[in-house]
């Protein structure tokens with residue numbers, strides 16, 4: 095597994111042939127509002143990146159640009175050497191490799207857990223139903239929820255639903271997983287069961303970008319931690335440097351606030 099070398103404040107690691115995501119001078123506006131400013135970021139295969147920062151700093155918008163759930167207006171994003179622009183074929187190709195887990199699970203309420211998991215493999219990947227069911231059961235077992243396969247999402251707890259959402263992503267056998275505050279809608283007692291699954295994925299070598307304020311998770315698995323504020327990457331460093339010796343006053347203030355909770 096690739097372990098990223100620690101970087102200095104705001105430093106961008108030099109491009110590498112192992113980069114699976116490259117973001118270069120990317121800017122995005124919502125109308126007149128400049129939400130992402132000159133974002134430079136490269137992510138290597140197997141890297142685990144945690145993105146944190148105050149509310150409204152642009153964290154969700156940034157990861158949503160990485161599978162084109164949001165468009166950007168300037169700069170460039172490539173994923174597995176595919177330019178993520180307006181070309182629909184490129185967008186589809188990138189989405190085959192990049193899956194997103196959302197804060198609010200986004201499961202279909204009228205379908206069983208199993209049907210939620212098999213929908214995309216059957217319709218997008220054209221997988222035979224039996225194979226899709228086997229795959230779904232495999233990943234439901236992995237997130238320790240196989241016994242819930244025939245229930246509807248509304249019959250499960252939030253933590254169980256989020257584990258179903260992670261299993262659903264895994265059924266697409268992604269190369270990169272994006273997590274957008276996956277535990278922030280959960281009751282505190284359910285956070286750990288979801289984080290445990292994410293830690294396992296991280297340790298197995300999944301390339302992951304995760305927006306989260308779970309700093310324990312960041313310390314345990316992140317190769318790099320990014321701090322964003324007002325649409326910019328303010329600090330990007332390995333976890334030891336980030337937590338023990340943050341360079342920016344804004345990072346220090348944020349960490350003091352979040353770690354005191």
Ligand SMILES: Nc1ncnc2c1ncn2[C@@H]1O[C@H](COP(=O)(O)OP(=O)(O)OP(=O)(O)O)[C@@H](O)[C@H]1O
Pocket residue numbers: 124127129147148149150151152153154155156
């Ligand atoms: N569709 C939109 N149209 C206009 N402004 C938007 C839109 N989506 C987000 N914004 C604004 O862009 C800014 C960044 O939002 P974003 O959700 O990326 O922040 P965030 O850091 O993920 O915040 P949070 O931690 O609260 O989720 C915010 O000021 C938000 O109000």
